[in-house]
Amino acid sequence: MALFELDGLVFGYSGRPAILQGASLTLEAGQRLSIAGANGSGKSTLLQLMVGLLVPQSGQIRAFGQARRAEPDFHEVRRRAGLVFQDPDDQLFCPTVAEDVAFGPLNLGLGRAAAMDQVEAVLTRLDLMHLKDRVTHRLSGGEKRLVSLAAVLAMEPEVLLLDEPTNALDEENAGRLVAILQGLPQAILLVTHDAEMRAQVAPQGLRMTAGRLVPA
Ligand SMILES: Nc1ncnc2c1ncn2[C@@H]1O[C@H](COP(=O)(O)OP(=O)(O)OP(=O)(O)O)[C@@H](O)[C@H]1O
Numbered sequence: 001m002a003l004f005e006l007d008g009l010v011f012g013y014s015g016r017p018a019i020l021q022g023a024s025l026t027l028e029a030g031q032r033l034s035i036a037g038a039n040g041s042g043k044s045t046l047l048q049l050m051v052g053l054l055v056p057q058s059g060q061i062r063a064f065g066q067a068r069r070a071e072p073d074f075h076e077v078r079r080r081a082g083l084v085f086q087d088p089d090d091q092l093f094c095p096t097v098a099e100d101v102a103f104g105p106l107n108l109g110l111g112r113a114a115a116m117d118q119v120e121a122v123l124t125r126l127d128l129m130h131l132k133d134r135v136t137h138r139l140s141g142g143e144k145r146l147v148s149l150a151a152v153l154a155m156e157p158e159v160l161l162l163d164e165p166t167n168a169l170d171e172e173n174a175g176r177l178v179a180i181l182q183g184l185p186q187a188i189l190l191v192t193h194d195a196e197m198r199a200q201v202a203p204q205g206l207r208m209t210a211g212r213l214v215p216a
Helices: 043-050 071-080 097-107 112-125 141-153 171-183 195-201
Strands: 002-011 020-028 032-037 058-063 081-084 159-163 187-191 204-209 212-215
Touching: 002 043, 020 043, 020 058, 020 187, 032 043, 032 195, 043 058, 043 081, 043 159, 043 187, 071 081, 081 141, 097 112, 097 141, 112 141, 141 159, 141 171, 171 195, 187 195
Parallel strands: 020 212, 032 187, 032 204, 081 159, 159 187
Antiparallel strands: 002 020, 002 058, 204 212
């Protein structure tokens, strides 16, 4: 069963010409796929459509074996597919790092103690335990990006949708992120301008061109 099957998605922001003009892709379990493309070509827009944050004007979205049309269809999609936003400030909204990372597990119904165990496990895995009690909005841009990834991984999604994950990361942390992603079991859809990262994490690639996805 494919995790995602997007067929002929058309989307334009209100009152503006369509950015996506028939974008299609299939993401299978365990697959790693990258998407490149010019600034403003619609890559972030596509990821937001995949988890129901935007609604296509036409085209089909199947996720985890089912057609997804209305908002309630996407609750399950957002639980099983973790989107790491391009801007960490869209992801992180709690006072401290521990609370931000615990938010997802608590929301999924985990008890406080189990959620805190999960927070420690994820922060340890990403080598971020030193940030656990920090005030989130005072972190550096790169630290926020890593905490965003931790917050998504804490929900144990089946697939990761990553929007420019190396933005604001220094070379050392970008390298660490690549190693972390290489070691994860999840399927990954990786949007990035970073050609080296695409080669290391998701060599099979597509390119967004004129509103469609074509082999890179
Ligand atoms: N909320 C919005 N309302 C109106 N236009 C928007 C909105 N969000 C994005 N856009 C526009 O839609 C186009 C596609 O944006 P999108 O962020 O999907 O591109 P992208 O391929 O991810 O770009 P980048 O590589 O710069 O991150 C851009 O022209 C952008 O300005």
